[in-house]
Amino acid sequence: MSRFFDLFQVFALVCLLGLGFGRAFLLYSRGIRVVVIDRQRSMAQTLVETCFLVCFFLWVYEIVAYAWPLRVHFAPQCLGTVIVAAVAIKMVGVVLVVAGLLIYGMALWAMGESWRIGIDRNAPGALVTLGVFAWTRNPIYIALDLFAVGTFLIQLRLFFLLLAILMGVMFHYQIRREERFLTLTYEDAYRDYCKRVGRYGTFPKFSQGN
Secondary structure, eight states: OHHHHHHHHHHHHHHHHHHHHHHHHHHHHTTOOOBOOOTTOOHHHHHHHHHHHHHHHHHHHHHHHHHTTOSOOSSOHHHHSBSOOOHHHHHHHHHHHHHHHHHHHHHHHHHGGGOOBSOOSSOOOOOOOSGGGGTOSOHHHHHHHHHHHHHHHHHOBHHHHHHHHHHHHHHHHHHHHHHHHHHHHHTHHHHHHHHHSOSSSSOHHHHTOO
16 A cells, blocks of 8 residues: 555656646747746845755655655655554545646646746736636645645655645745736736635635735
């Protein structure tokens, strides 16, 4: 049974990266620049983005390292120990990872040619409000959060819990930054959209507040 979870995690990770790289390649073939470096970002924003890249690399590597398994781990031994071996909890993690993949795929599809990694001040694309964006303004971040939490529940190692929390905090920081940009770019259209759809879903108390 443990081998199933190992293979599932690698397969899910390949799907996640495959969807992203595949969509990026398609857009690049149409002359659309997907990865954008914001020249107006502050030192703090640069630090957050760098920290996220490091965390994401560690997250991907450790998933593969524990599933393969590899001898070299970046996670300290005290954080890499399995807390509890519970198949039921691992299955919940599988459900969350699958949900994350589905939401991620639907978000990429709905965004079409507007998908960017970074803030594109020159050619941001059209404002997307349909599809999965009709019930949450940030489906991609939600998908990645679900994937990260699901990974922890499958691994049940503190290292993955810390990464999930840290990435969640950085996602929220990036969301707030993007919201300011979108408000300046789309003005009333985006403000009206924010009134209809919550930041993290359709629950006003959690999605509309600061």
